[in-house]
Amino acid sequence: MAVSCLTRALRSLTLSQPALLSSQTKLGTQVSSTVAQCRGFLTTASLENNRTYWKEREKYTVKPIGMKKTGGRDYTGRIRTHGIGGGHKQKYRWIDFQRLRYEPNKEAKPFDEKVVEVRYDPCRSADIALVAGGNRKRWIIATEKMQAGDVIKTSAVIGRMAVAANEGDAYPLGALPIGTLVNNLEVKPGKGAEYIRAAGTCGILLRKVNGTAIVQLPSKQQVQVLETCMVTVGRVSNVDHNKRIIGKAGRNRWLGIRPSSGLWQRKGGWAGRKIKLLPPMKSYVNLPSISAN
Amino acid sequence: MFPETAQRLKAAAPLVSQTRLLKDLCRSCPHGGPFSLQARRQISVSGCLSAKIPPPKKPREPVEIPGLEMVTYGERMHFVPGLAKPSYPRWERDYKDPRFYTAPPAQEMPLYKEKPCYVFNQRTSALEGVRQAAWLTKAKVIRGLPPHLLSLAENPENQIPDQDERVQNAIKHARFWDTTQERPRKEKYSNTLLLNLLHLCATLQSRNPALGRRILAEDHSLAATWTRGEDLFQIRGRNGLLQNSMDPLPEASGKDEVSETANYVLETFYPVSPTIDLQQINVYKEDVNCSGFTGNYPYPHAHTLYFLETIHSCKLHPEQFRAKMAMFMFGNALARAHKLYGTEPQQLLDRPITVQAVGTNGRIFQFLVFQLNTTDLSGDDGIKNQLWLEEDVELYDFAKVRPLIKKKQVKVPAGLTGYKPEVFTKFLSLYLHGAA
Numbered sequence: 001m002a003v004s005c006l007t008r009a010l011r012s013l014t015l016s017q018p019a020l021l022s023s024q025t026k027l028g029t030q031v032s033s034t035v036a037q038c039r040g041f042l043t044t045a046s047l048e049n050n051r052t053y054w055k056e057r058e059k060y061t062v063k064p065i066g067m068k069k070t071g072g073r074d075y076t077g078r079i080r081t082h083g084i085g086g087g088h089k090q091k092y093r094w095i096d097f098q099r100l101r102y103e104p105n106k107e108a109k110p111f112d113e114k115v116v117e118v119r120y121d122p123c124r125s126a127d128i129a130l131v132a133g134g135n136r137k138r139w140i141i142a143t144e145k146m147q148a149g150d151v152i153k154t155s156a157v158i159g160r161m162a163v164a165a166n167e168g169d170a171y172p173l174g175a176l177p178i179g180t181l182v183n184n185l186e187v188k189p190g191k192g193a194e195y196i197r198a199a200g201t202c203g204i205l206l207r208k209v210n211g212t213a214i215v216q217l218p219s220k221q222q223v224q225v226l227e228t229c230m231v232t233v234g235r236v237s238n239v240d241h242n243k244r245i246i247g248k249a250g251r252n253r254w255l256g257i258r259p260s261s262g263l264w265q266r267k268g269g270w271a272g273r274k275i276k277l278l279p280p281m282k283s284y285v286n287l288p289s290i291s292a293n
Numbered sequence: 294m295f296p297e298t299a300q301r302l303k304a305a306a307p308l309v310s311q312t313r314l315l316k317d318l319c320r321s322c323p324h325g326g327p328f329s330l331q332a333r334r335q336i337s338v339s340g341c342l343s344a345k346i347p348p349p350k351k352p353r354e355p356v357e358i359p360g361l362e363m364v365t366y367g368e369r370m371h372f373v374p375g376l377a378k379p380s381y382p383r384w385e386r387d388y389k390d391p392r393f394y395t396a397p398p399a400q401e402m403p404l405y406k407e408k409p410c411y412v413f414n415q416r417t418s419a420l421e422g423v424r425q426a427a428w429l430t431k432a433k434v435i436r437g438l439p440p441h442l443l444s445l446a447e448n449p450e451n452q453i454p455d456q457d458e459r460v461q462n463a464i465k466h467a468r469f470w471d472t473t474q475e476r477p478r479k480e481k482y483s484n485t486l487l488l489n490l491l492h493l494c495a496t497l498q499s500r501n502p503a504l505g506r507r508i509l510a511e512d513h514s515l516a517a518t519w520t521r522g523e524d525l526f527q528i529r530g531r532n533g534l535l536q537n538s539m540d541p542l543p544e545a546s547g548k549d550e551v552s553e554t555a556n557y558v559l560e561t562f563y564p565v566s567p568t569i570d571l572q573q574i575n576v577y578k579e580d581v582n583c584s585g586f587t588g589n590y591p592y593p594h595a596h597t598l599y600f601l602e603t604i605h606s607c608k609l610h611p612e613q614f615r616a617k618m619a620m621f622m623f624g625n626a627l628a629r630a631h632k633l634y635g636t637e638p639q640q641l642l643d644r645p646i647t648v649q650a651v652g653t654n655g656r657i658f659q660f661l662v663f664q665l666n667t668t669d670l671s672g673d674d675g676i677k678n679q680l681w682l683e684e685d686v687e688l689y690d691f692a693k694v695r696p697l698i699k700k701k702q703v704k705v706p707a708g709l710t711g712y713k714p715e716v717f718t719k720f721l722s723l724y725l726h727g728a729a
Binding site: 111113116132134135136151 | 346420562566568569573
């Protein structure tokens, strides 16, 4: 295909009369100048091949979606991350990380949902739970003691008194007592959970200051976020995930992990135990500047 | 020449410097002299030869200022820089061509309504199963079939000579003999088994001539509408096998039991709403009530529905399968009631309409009997309908083509094992109900 593009482009060079070229490459990287007949041509293979078309579904669905594996290759087609490839076929279950999502055509009030099923997810270390509430069903990350038949609550109300939260419920940080174990932390309100989602992890709510709350992440890093950010209470499911023994090389291959290079490589400054101070607290709160200039 | 150039360019693209490439190109072109200068000016090869595809640019939205007429290049018939792009009205074909028909959006369809309607079709898998079906049909669920129904087949007059042996032969035919391959597939054997059992029951026609006033129908389209609370519900779809009869089924329960159901409280399942898993549509016809047959069909009364579990597109769990059976029984009864008594909701029907259903997957049977007492389904109080349910009865334990051998011991022998005769008596009694 590159050859045909090339030949077409080069053939234009042989024309004695200038003629307007029709667009030949899919990309059309350079606009043809009014004078000459040569546009830039592509010498690599078509770049369209490495797009993730399977991800482009707009409507939420509970049905598992077929996934295409990348093998560690990026959009150029070259390996960007080594050691990924093969493994059992997996279907992607679309997890709704934004726990506080009201049903369309319903009021913005605290609501309950019932856990229908807790199951294994091949795409992550934690287990996932199918919850049904009102007219819709969705997948969420299951917490430690979640079982089929439980009723979990989601509320956005921050009262004066801290709520005695049950495991699996979702509240804003301002409504929880300090010292609660939390997971699925949102750092920007409404964006969806991005932190503390792995199996067995939990953060600790350390302090509440003005309109913000400080949470300690599993890496002992502390993070300051607005108190309206939603968070679920409890530890993430599949607590013994880090105690599992792979047992054989084949099991790693089933997980899609290719062997690393067997050569001995001198370890650099990155290796070895590091003892250093914790990084400073990261703040995701955009405080208005005091000086109004 | 061209393949050489192409290969050289491909291989050397990111590594080679610009001047080298240009020299190669000039060498390769057939014309010399003045052309090469042109080429040198126009060929520009930048260093990066693989770019991320930029996201599709949204075209600039044309701003419309009322009163201001845009000068477009439409009249000049060619692009002129500086003039606006002309906008033409959408071209519609003046004749109707079914190959190029695009459906209008839902809001523009003639049957569009603001209020959504929840439709139960044959592919629906209700999350809460029979409880959801009972809430939707305002029915009281009773475990176990009505006792007078079961006593029908106990009567020795109503039994087939050599009943057990013939039923076992029927099972063996369906499971073992009806194929040229090693074993028949599930869809095939469940269908064959059902037809064999129906044939066996029909052999009693010599003793009960009333059994001849029935006919089987397959895949008829059912439609029924009702309101429940504030929501509109419809059931639409193609049933399984339906047995129609000229005479209606007698009532399964007396008037006292019917009036007792008024005290029964329907089971709700908060926080799940009863409309979950139903198809929500805004384009529908109001008040569709179609039993699947025209007005002067000689067998108007639905007697028994036979459901087979295996359809590849929609595999249902047993609970959801029972819910589907219950909903379709209700749909048939409601369509009949609307035809007899009109579409106005009635508190208590003079003659309650009874429909039966049998569902099977080839081995396990589900028996249901539904009695429609009221069409006033909008409120949760008042007289309820009744649903008798007998779930998961096994006709036989194993029907193995090859014996199951574990550690050199035969655990399950080949052939039919664990036959239970009482299941066929229930099947027979449901069949004979109304005629014997």
